[in-house]
Amino acid sequence: MIKLNRDGGVPLSTQIADGLTARIQRGQLATGARLPSVRQLAGQLSVSAFTVMSGYDRLVARNIIAARPGAGYYVVGSPTQRAEHGTQTLIMPPSDAIGFALHCLDGTGASVRAGSGFLPEQWLTDVVPAALVTRIAKNRSALLAPSPAQGSHGLRQQLSEHLQADGIAATPGQIITTVGATHALDLVFRTLLQPGDTVVVEDPGYVFYAARARALDLLVEPLARLPDGPDIDALEELLRRGRAKVFVTQTLLHNPTGGSTSPAKCHRLLAIAERYNLAIIEDDVYGDIAGRVRCAWLNWMNCAKSITSRAIQNS
Numbered sequence: 001m002i003k004l005n006r007d008g009g010v011p012l013s014t015q016i017a018d019g020l021t022a023r024i025q026r027g028q029l030a031t032g033a034r035l036p037s038v039r040q041l042a043g044q045l046s047v048s049a050f051t052v053m054s055g056y057d058r059l060v061a062r063n064i065i066a067a068r069p070g071a072g073y074y075v076v077g078s079p080t081q082r083a084e085h086g087t088q089t090l091i092m093p094p095s096d097a098i099g100f101a102l103h104c105l106d107g108t109g110a111s112v113r114a115g116s117g118f119l120p121e122q123w124l125t126d127v128v129p130a131a132l133v134t135r136i137a138k139n140r141s142a143l144l145a146p147s148p149a150q151g152s153h154g155l156r157q158q159l160s161e162h163l164q165a166d167g168i169a170a171t172p173g174q175i176i177t178t179v180g181a182t183h184a185l186d187l188v189f190r191t192l193l194q195p196g197d198t199v200v201v202e203d204p205g206y207v208f209y210a211a212r213a214r215a216l217d218l219l220v221e222p223l224a225r226l227p228d229g230p231d232i233d234a235l236e237e238l239l240r241r242g243r244a245k246v247f248v249t250q251t252l253l254h255n256p257t258g259g260s261t262s263p264a265k266c267h268r269l270l271a272i273a274e275r276y277n278l279a280i281i282e283d284d285v286y287g288d289i290a291g292r293v294r295c296a297w298l299n300w301m302n303c304a305k306s307i308t309s310r311a312i313q314n315s
Contacts, residue, residue: 002016002023002045003019012051012055016045017058020064031075032074032075033074033075034071034073034074035056035065037072038056056073059073060073064076152177156175181208181285185208185209185212185248185281185283186212189212189213189216189218190216192245192246197245198218198220198244198245198246199218199219199220199244199245199246200235201213201223201247201248202222202224202230203225204225204256204257205255206256221244223235223238223247227257228259228264229249229251229261229265230249230265230269232269235272244278246278247273247278247279248281249261249281249282249283250283250286251282251284252287252290253286253290260290
């Protein structure tokens with residue numbers, strides 16, 4: 001049985017993941033062994049099912065256990081055990097969006113955690129001198145004051161000026177800063193929709209759009225993503241049948257296709273949204289760099305064409 005310390009400050013899900021890892025490394029849980037179901041372990045440890053699920057997801061991301069649809073969770077083995085036996089196990093894909101995120105953030109298998117957004121720890125050594133921290137603390141700097149719920153006013157002022165330069169008249173009072181696009185999406189969903197409402201997401205598209213919607217008991221309607229943007233005809237048909245209230249899209253450098261929505265389709269999309277009272281959520285995470293990326297791509301293509309042309313002439 002895993003022993004949990006409820007007063008130590010370590011999240012219970014982390015303790016569950018670490019406790020199961022230790023048991024597997026000691027051989028108390030053999031490779032192929034079936035773990036208790038989420039509800040069973042939650043009942044044994046007197047924690048919520050969400051806490052157990054979070055712990056299991058961590059182990060799935062580390063490739064220590066694997067989820068088998070309809071059958072539960074099974075031990076794959078620890079990296080140490082696989083190395084001792086000279087065997088290699090294929091990394092199984094995470095079973096859901098949370099497992100996918102933890103898999104991307106997990107640093108056990110690579111020196112740089114792809115997609116994490118965090119700098120390597122060794123880069124941060126002595127970045128901020130201790131003397132500077134002490135001086136800030138003594139002077140009771142505004143840096144130590146709590147920030148408003150909508151984010152720092154100074155930051156929102158800068159964002160407002162940046163948006164106005166692009167023709168978007170947003171005042172600091174109309175801006176809320178969030179911890180990433182998924183956090184923002186969650187707030188917008190909760191504001192605009194009720195459980196049972198329908199959200200249209202692009203297919204293929206960013207995995208967390210649908211995952212966040214389903215977590216809030218919203219219905220998800222996939223919409224084909226074409227080379228020049230979403231399938232507008234299919235979207236209009238959905239709206240005619242009254243089956244959507246919100247559409248989530250990436251117009252620039254779409255994830256995962258890399259394409260951008262054409263100006264003509266953007267115009268049609270806005271016209272349809274006005275006609276059917278459709279709310280559009282645009283994830284413009286790459287908007288500031290899209291132009292530079294396109295210029296770099298065009299320069300690369302021109303360079304490649306020039307090299308190819310010279311090679312043909314010299315052949």
